[in-house]
Amino acid sequence: MCFNEKMDTLGIISKPFSLVLLIVFSLHVVPSLCFTSFVFGDSLVDAGNNDYLFTLSKADSPPYGIDFKPSGGQPTGRFTNGRTIADIIGQALGAKSFPPPYLAPNTQAEVILRGMNYASGASGIMDETGFFFIGRIPLGEQVNYFEQNRNFMVNAMGENRTKEFLKKAIFSLTSGSNDILNYVQPSIPFLGHDKVFPTTFLDFMISNLTIQLKRLHELGARKLVVVGVGPLGCIPFVRAFKLLPSGKCSGEVNALIQRYNEKLKELLNRLNQEMGPEAIFVFGNSYHVFMNIIANYRQFGFENADEPCCGGYFPPFICFKSRDANTSASALCEDRSKYVFWDAYHPTEAANLIIAKQLLYGDESSSSPINIHKLYSDNS
Ligand SMILES: *[C@@H]1O[C@H](CO)[C@@H](O)[C@H](O)[C@H]1NC(C)=O
Numbered sequence: 001m002c003f004n005e006k007m008d009t010l011g012i013i014s015k016p017f018s019l020v021l022l023i024v025f026s027l028h029v030v031p032s033l034c035f036t037s038f039v040f041g042d043s044l045v046d047a048g049n050n051d052y053l054f055t056l057s058k059a060d061s062p063p064y065g066i067d068f069k070p071s072g073g074q075p076t077g078r079f080t081n082g083r084t085i086a087d088i089i090g091q092a093l094g095a096k097s098f099p100p101p102y103l104a105p106n107t108q109a110e111v112i113l114r115g116m117n118y119a120s121g122a123s124g125i126m127d128e129t130g131f132f133f134i135g136r137i138p139l140g141e142q143v144n145y146f147e148q149n150r151n152f153m154v155n156a157m158g159e160n161r162t163k164e165f166l167k168k169a170i171f172s173l174t175s176g177s178n179d180i181l182n183y184v185q186p187s188i189p190f191l192g193h194d195k196v197f198p199t200t201f202l203d204f205m206i207s208n209l210t211i212q213l214k215r216l217h218e219l220g221a222r223k224l225v226v227v228g229v230g231p232l233g234c235i236p237f238v239r240a241f242k243l244l245p246s247g248k249c250s251g252e253v254n255a256l257i258q259r260y261n262e263k264l265k266e267l268l269n270r271l272n273q274e275m276g277p278e279a280i281f282v283f284g285n286s287y288h289v290f291m292n293i294i295a296n297y298r299q300f301g302f303e304n305a306d307e308p309c310c311g312g313y314f315p316p317f318i319c320f321k322s323r324d325a326n327t328s329a330s331a332l333c334e335d336r337s338k339y340v341f342w343d344a345y346h347p348t349e350a351a352n353l354i355i356a357k358q359l360l361y362g363d364e365s366s367s368s369p370i371n372i373h374k375l376y377s378d379n380s
Pocket residue numbers: 158160
């Protein structure tokens with residue numbers, strides 16, 4: 001039985017959590033066979049957490065969400081026009097609904113049914129990343145929130161069932177882009193610290209990430225996907241401050257990212273040796289997948305891999321449309337499915353679809369040691 005489905009048909013999902021709890025107890029919940037996921041990361045997978053923060057990093061106004069069907073095209077806090085990569089992967093693996101944002105009210109009980117999304121725009125692996133955006137949830141804090149949810153699960157269904165439940169769930173982490181962006185961006189006078197050497201910086205990222213991965217493992221995660229950092233040297237924001245002509249990426253930024261991804265891959269190999277085969281850590285090679293899209297965008301059906309669909313090609317790249325007036329609407333491209341970039345930082349849903357598909361079903365160049373579909377289907 002697929003528990004999610006049953007709860008959906010009962011129309012329970014949106015009820016207050018005490019009622020969900022009552023039903024959970026009365027049905028003697030066995031861990032769900034449905035796809036459940038716990039989503040950690042930054043704006044690439046934020047599903048609305050930043051809407052509940054005081055922050056400059058928000059996607060709560062149109063045209064964000066314009067192609068997101070469940071909301072009827074209204075913004076949901078997702079930093080793209082439609083679904084995120086995490087949304088698409090969940091749907092492909094049979095999730096009946098998206099994991100709710102942790103900070104949304106009354107979502108705690110839903111963790112047993114749908115998993116949870118802790119991702120937060122502007123956040124990074126390091127606590128201080130994104131500080132000029134003010135509010136954001138750093139990765140370590142996201143794991144703290146998961147720990148709270150886990151305590152709730154143990155109270156609701158006991159330690160053993162919680163373990164069983166978590167063993168089958170997919171834990172995905174999509175973080176690191178903002179750490180790198182903060183590092184390569186020109187520093188702000190007065191606020192800028194002296195930068196540490198690139199190697200030192202990358203090692204900080206890796207060692208801080210290692211702590212969070214080990215914590216998640218200790219808390220019961222067994223199927224983990226760690227998505228590497230994509231080719232940020234090619235995003236409109238970086239190309240603008242590096243003053244690069246169209247069609248050119250920053251080789252310097254991309255080289256740093258490739259070094260990070262190499263270190264990340266080594267780390268995951270090591271964790272697989274230490275903790276396998278009970279636990280699997282999958283490396284999602286978003287760099288390879290996204291670079292392939294940019295290099296061959298016409299083959300993938302795109303017409304523009306340079307400019308953002310929303311917010312124009314020049315700083316300050318504001319993608320915003322006032323809800324009630326026709327004025328102050330920012331430029332929006334005519335056909336969103338023909339653009340790789342939605343805004344100056346984020347891919348369109350069309351690009352997310354291709355990335356998600358590669359991570360799900362691709363070969364070792366996209367996802368290693370196994371792809372996400374295999375990771376989910378494996379039940380040893
Ligand atoms: C939980 O699992 C352990 C070990 O598998 C077992 O000894 C214990 O009796 C179980 N507890 C419950 C409440 O089922």
